[in-house]
Amino acid sequence: MSGLLTVLEKMHAARTGYARPLRRFRHHHLVDEPLVIVPLKLAGEAAAPLGCAVGTDPDEPVLLTVPQPRNRDLQHAFFTDLAHVVLGYVAARQGETEEVVPRGGEPRLRYADAPQILVPNRPALDHLGLTGRLTRFQETEDDVPLLGRWLTFFADRAEYPGSSLALALTDLLTAQWATGQSDLEDANLAMLLAWICPPEGTTGAAAAQVAENPLDFPPAGPATDPDFDGLVLQPAVQGYDRAVDAGDPVAAARAEAKVREAVTSQLMPTWRLMWKGLRRLRELPEAAGCEQRWAADRDRFTRHVDRIAEGGPPQPRHDHAVAAAARLATLERAQSRFEAQQAVDDPFVLAELRTTGEAFGGTVVAGEPDRTEVTAKGRTVLRPRLTVRTEDPVRVDDDQAYVCPDRPKQNVRIREIAEDESGCLLVLDVVSGMGTVKKPVPIPEPGETVRYTRVPPQWGGQDFPAPEETPWTHGGPPPGSEEPQGAEQ
Amino acid sequence: MDARRPAAGVRRTPGSRAVIEDPSAASQQAVESVLADMARAGDGDRGVVVDSPPGAGKTTLVVRAARALTESGETTMIIAQTNNQVDDLIERLAAELPDVPLGRLSAEAYTPPDGVNRLANVAVDTGIDGLGECRIVLGTAAKWARVRDHHRRWAIVDEAYQMRSDALLLVAHLFDRGLFVGDPGQLDPFTVVETARWTGLSYDPRLNAIDVLLAHNEELPTHRLPVSWRLPASAAPLVSRAFYPFTGFQAGTSEGTRRLEFTTRGLRSPLDDTLETARRAGWALHELPARHTLRTDPQAAEAAAGLAARLLTRGAVAVCERHPDGRPIGPGDIAIGVAHRDQADQIRRALAALGVPGITVDTANRLQGREFEVVVVVHPLSGRRDATAFHLEAGRLCVLTSRHRQACIVVARAGITDLLDAYPSTDPIHLNVPVKFPDGWEAHQAVLTQLTAHRVSAPD
Amino acid sequence: MDSLNTRLAALRGGTSPVGFSARTIAGLNENPGCARRALLDASGADKDRIGARVGFPGRFGQSPFALARGRVFEEQIKANGAAQLLRLLREKLGLTIEEAAYLPLEDVGDNTGRELRARHTTAQLLRAAREGDDAGTLFDHPMLRLRVAGCTAYLEPDLVAFQVGGRFHVVEIKSFAVIDGQVDGEQVTAAARQAAVYVLALRELLADHGLDPETVSHEVLLVTPADFTNRPVVSLIDVRKQLAAVRRVLARMSRVETLLDALPEGVSFDLAPDDDGDPTRDPAELAAALHQIPARYRPGCRAHCELAAFCRDEARCADSLDVFGPAVGGMLGGVDTVCAALGLAEGTRAPAEDEAEIARALRHAETLRSGLG
């Protein structure tokens, strides 16, 4: 969502040379001990790992490198090492549990903690997904297939708006700050962070120019700098190949160390940026809605642990028809809920929506707190009415309920918009949270300043058919009716 | 079997482009052959698909099919996409099948309009159980999706190209076979979710219902209605060529049958010049000076509102096959179509300021399926710096330029030609996803070429 | 046309022209509204070296690993008279033929000059087209020609043209992977555009010799490795839209004449190379020459034009909204600069008549923002 307020902040950033805040709160939960992963891959290959820096300690990354990324055995060794770190991290989140008793549902257990993977950017998340795809079907006895299932889980969750199980740092930062450069440049972690926390004594704009040089600031991956590939990496890998061909283990070890050194030189600057960005993000207060979203994440984590424990199969290559429709429904729901919730939680977001008329604010000029209406069934109900003067370009949506963040239980609907020279007058009916005729709940009073935004949708999911009941319109049941992992109702 | 295989789209066989001598007979014949296919449908048959260009008699077909099914003893369900569509259909059906009990499945919060409440043979209920006696039951796809344990042999799915395939997935278990009707040239359904996860899958839930249906049921007979009874002879060839390049259609009325006249005299003003052009040609381009503007360009809004209002003050009279002696055009006969909702809001305000109520102002999405005598369009690319996929989308322009029976007036800033030059279409390619035609860019070019011939330069 | 060529050559100066390739022709469709690039490309100027000379070297390197991967995959496909490729094509097109001829067109005797090779290719292809025999023939590395802005561009495709049953298909061999039926959208789109250029060149070749151009299929055969392996798969790609786009861009190239007319006297991009080929042109003067031609910078330029850094700097110095991309500019209507936008927002600049609307919106946004503290 890029509205006029974001654009305006970009202008301010360009003029001042420093990034400008777009949010008061951080809308993604950050755990105390996230697992940071900086993956690099070999150019020209789909997902051949070149190396990665991974770990929970900023001062002690686990550095994994592959001296010849095309070699399947070496790849496998890399995945085994990575599995050790990732699975160890995931296992450590499976300690304490809490009991959840949903209204009208079965009580269930969920972990009090959950893993959180942080990578530099979107392509890195995609790369984890591909790595998951590559490894989860492998038929080895070790932990590599399990690593694949977890990486797939994280990559899938990264698609869910509002989820914090797997995050890209550039996404978090661009949601939070506006810079004076384009979105394409914002996708470069070093340039983005330069605007947000420039070194002492320089502006963000100047720091970003410096950070554009890939020699000093290697790309955050997963693709490497082509010049680095040509000048440094290729000779090192060729050296390794030669040593192996010659059957010289000492030379091979030396050559391997060379590749490792080269790859490390590309990993470490990004690794440091990751923690720098993370530190900055931690300084921000967390939005109210995070708690509930993180609870949903922990639920999801718990379910995935259970699924693996029960011996369920790995996630299929692709969703079958029912799973796809169900996932789309879940994604759409998550997105609209997340967007609406952010506006309720964060005055900056609400203000942004006021520029487009999706939210509005103004001064109460009249109120009828005692107003009543007779329903179709003949009952008399309290329907207080407010008149609000606003300068916002309000857009009327039939059936849309609005809520004021200061009165989260009270919903209103727009009854009428009347315009005059100085702006417009909105007539609002309070439709819930007004109490009863006998016990009315106070409504905003004349003179009060109010802000309203859309009520986050609460509607539940649809009932999708079972996969084995996929209708003829969609090709009938999928062959072998795989279990609908990933289909989430 | 690989699930990533092409959805339908390319397999449409090009229709014959021969000139139709007798449009009525051709329309009739098309409907008859649809009904014949339906009547012939045996156990294994799954139904019929009918492509219907703008104003080609889709509703007539639906009513005829419903009648035929009822007469042969079937009970039928009708699935439409919006409440308005359901209400329109039920009014037509009630009038033509006064002895058949009809049911209107409706959501709790929905109050049917008076027109529906007045109908003697229509029962309205929120649950299917209350409508068990009805031979034909109508409802929105969303409402049908909540129905359990119910089954009918036939469903008629209306506006099936506006329906997302996941919505079809939720209702398909209710019936054995269907008549799927819709206009392939209109806006595709959409989602806010961005993911490549299902791209190339034959059942991608974001595709429209018919593409998915045909991908899995290649043997379904596909018909098309060959004649537009809405579009005048001045518009059908362009709309057909620009938006239905492979299937084509033709106007049902001939040149001269439709005519606009003004009962008061015009001034030598740009507004009147534009109206005069539209009267003569059926098209007019009201061109404002080139300038980059917000999408809520006040001058464009003013011009659109001004043209619509002026049409009324000029006492426009529409002559057509239904009203050979002419019928005065009222506000209800005019629509103003735009791309964005804030533009619609702005024009409504402008009309209010002019004191002209009753003119429909809406976005392309909401104008789908509707019909007017005269339509004023604010060009989606007017005043823009860039042409995004949204603004280039063929379906959007198609909806806007195919709602009218008499004339279409387009308001635009000069400079669209340059803009199109600077922003070539860059549709991404995906494996196993059939290329969609027409290309939005090409369609825009075709329309613009036509409009340029009917241009009136207006000052800001 | 000749005078046009002379004028373009004058613009380029003493530097030898950079030829077009299928990739650069396809690339013309990126930002075609930019007059600066249209002129530079049409004149055959070396944008890379010009950029470097004015102090903004571009970065258009390709990783040797990616190049090697492409080479290895292609060799694998073409090994043994392209046996693997032929088997795949047979399956994909449902052909019954047992085998096909494999005709490498790389060299013609010792002489591998472009024109000679092109003539050789033409002869071979025409013969195949006229004979239209049913046995398939694979043409490897044909040399095709295409007229671009009045000059002949030689296309040295890494492609195979496959002729069978009187029909030609362009075959593109690419080393990016198809994984579970999906490929990277950007790469496949680039491949399709490039293939469309070949289709067009092949069609023109046939048409020039009175043969039906439609015998060249608009369905291109894309050969790529599948699912993390070296196992090749073939996908059919419909390039009709790309073909239309290439045609349009070529038609537009003929409009450079109008652009030339708009140029002040004496503008030249001459690098004035010395005997070693090193440029001696005064960088400031060269930059001034570039500034004379209007550009249309967008952040996306970085992906396809060597002058991106130069043009971005120019846009920045001009305080232009272009540095943020068209979407941002689009939201600000007719306002062109950061300074103007902020001036309107803060009320320090009186809006011009046509800025009233955006000024109101900006002031509203600014009030909301400052209300947040």
Ligand code: SF4
């Ligand atoms: S970088 Fe400059 S010259 Fe190249 S296309 Fe962009 S604006 Fe034109």
